[in-house]
Every structure is written in C-alpha cells, then in structure tokens.
Amino acid sequence: MTCFDAHSDLPYDVARRRRAGEARVLETRHLDRLRSGGVEGLVLAFWYGEGEDHAFWEGIPELDSEPARLSMLLDETRADLAQSTEIRLVHTVQEAEAARAAGKLYAFLGLESMAAFGADVEALDRSYASGVRLGMLTWNEENALATGAGGDPRKKLTAAGRAVVRRMRELHMVVDVSHLNDGGFWDVMDLAGGPVIASHSDCRALCDVRRNLADDQLRAIRDTGGVVGLNVHHGFIHADREKQTAETLARHAAHMADVMGVEHVGCGFDFCEFMGPPDNDAAAGLEDASRIGNLFDCLERLGMSRRERELIARENFLRVFRQVLG
Secondary structure (H helix, E strand, O other): OOEEEEEEOHHHHHHHHHHOOOOOHHHHHHHHHHHHOOEEEEEEEEOOOOOOOOOOOOOOHHHOOHHHHHHHHHHHHHHHHHHOOOEEEOOOHHHHHHHHHOOOEEEEEEEEOOHHHOOOOHHHHHHHHOOEEEEEOOOOOEOOOOEEOOOOOOOOOOHHHHHHHHHHHHHOOEEEOOOEOHHHHHHHHHHOOOOEEEOOOOEOOOOOOOOOEOHHHHHHHHHHOOOEEEOOEHHHOOOOHHHOEHHHHHHHHHHHHHHHOHHHEEEOOOOOHHHOOOOOOEOEOOOOHHHOHHHHHHHHHOOOOHHHHHHHHHHHHHHHHHHHHO
16 A cells, blocks of 8 residues: 655755755655655655754754755755655655656645745745646745734734635645644635645544644544544654553544544655654654554554554545546
8 A cells, every 4th residue: 555645854854964965865865764664655744943953954054044944955855856766756646646647746835834935925826837736825934924823812814814825725735734733724624725735734533733623623624624634743643652552653644534524534654753852753663654554453453444544544635636636
C-alpha cells in the first residue's frame, strides 16, 4: 500500500544542505526512507519561521527577513527537484498520476505561513506562478493576514486574510487551516466555497492542544468536502509520553472516522527528525518516513478494512486535490 503525505518539511533540510554545498538532497538523503515507507507523493511545505534558535538561518544577515527566507527555500527546493531523476514537481493530480505511472515520486509545493506576504494579496499570485498550489495563512505567528494557534484564539482573519482566501479559490489553490487559531478557522469556513483541508492536525478530543481540532471543527471540514491529515508529532498525540505511539495515533484516525467518516481522513505526517530532537520527536513506531507502515498495521488491528486504509493512505487527499487543482 502506498501513501500520499500532505505535509513534509523536507525543504528545510534541502535548503540547509544545499547552502552547505550538497546537491540532489532529496534523492541522496531522503529517497530511500520515502520509498521504504511507501510514499508515492508528498507536499513539500515551506516553513520559514522566526525566533527558533535551531533554525539554520538564524544569524545569517541576508536571511533576516521572512520574504528572503521564503525566496531562498523556494529557489533551493526547485533547484533540487530540477536535479532529481526520481521525484517530479507537479501542479495537478493528472501530473501526479503520470509521475506515479512512470515509477517516480511526485511533489506538490505548499506554504506553511504567508507571513512573507505582509498584507500584499498579489504576493499570492507570485507564489502561484512559482509553482505553489497549497497554503496556510499562518504558522503559529500572528501576521498581517491571520493569527496562528499560538496566539489569541478569538482573533479573526484580517481584511487582507479574507481577500487571500478568496483569491486562493480563484486560483484553484488548496486552502489549509492547520496552524490557524479557532477564530480564523471559522472565518475560513464561512469563506470556504469548496473543500478545505487541515494537512497535519490531530484530534483535540484525544489530546487537548490548540494545534489539534475539536469535533465541531472536524465536522465543519467534512461539510466542505475536505480532509484532515494525521500528524506524527508526539505532543499532538497524547499528554502521557508513554502513550505517544503509533497505536495512539491510529486511535486519532479512528476518532476522525467516527466523527467525519473515513472519507475525510488522510496523512500529513510532518516528519521532522532531521531538525533534531527532542522538540521534533515523533510518535514511537513512527520515527521517520520509513516506518509509515506501522500506522496502517495499527489501523488494521483496529478493524479497518483494506479499502478504508487505502482511502486514508492516499485517495482522500488526492480526491480533494483533483477537485481543487484539476
């Protein structure tokens, strides 16, 4: 069984290593694990946050602004994909299916925050022209468009944020609410007009953190026709460290299926082991992409059929991407 991962932070590692002189980072550093885990395709997400002491751009003058960091990540990732013979940059599901038929992995590009835009709605068009097809308004920060999960949960989208969501619909981009605060989430639902995803969020009912989604939010995403992706980050799975396991994450999937229907559950693993522990530790049994199969073994033990597991593994997110992107 192959899977589609709707959220990968690999551009961080690609850019860090390429700036140190390496080439073909995706192939030489990550391809084996991706293939071992059955990954057929993924969304390469650009995270460029501030204030993280471990970020490789800290202290580099030319990377002291969000626009500069986003531009660098995009340039390095596109260059690495251009060098790759095994991973193709794609913009539609039709292109993804062609890559899969040729035995290649495929990669969509996504934004993990639009802080670099300021309030400039036209910056979205420039990102689209660079190949970006998916986006979050914010990471955890408050910016000119929205407030992230780390901020005041009552704050709404700004006027510019609402304009960006509307423009994403016009461009046929996938709207992603992972990392958005509760107030902004409900604004996006009001503006939806089509499927909305949460690429990498778990269930608040099982682990009460703001990055996870409450049941009413899960149902709202279902009602748009969207999908929620399971996240392996240990802190989103269970408050008890001993229960931060693949088995517990499978229970998040089962809860989502109970609340939304299995047709709205997907994978957005957010593997970050290359950024260093302990902040980026994943669930036990899901330490990196090579171990994805453990999750589906757990789902089988919970009684999910092969068809249900296939929907979660790849088909649900690709259905949404096909509807939105073409």
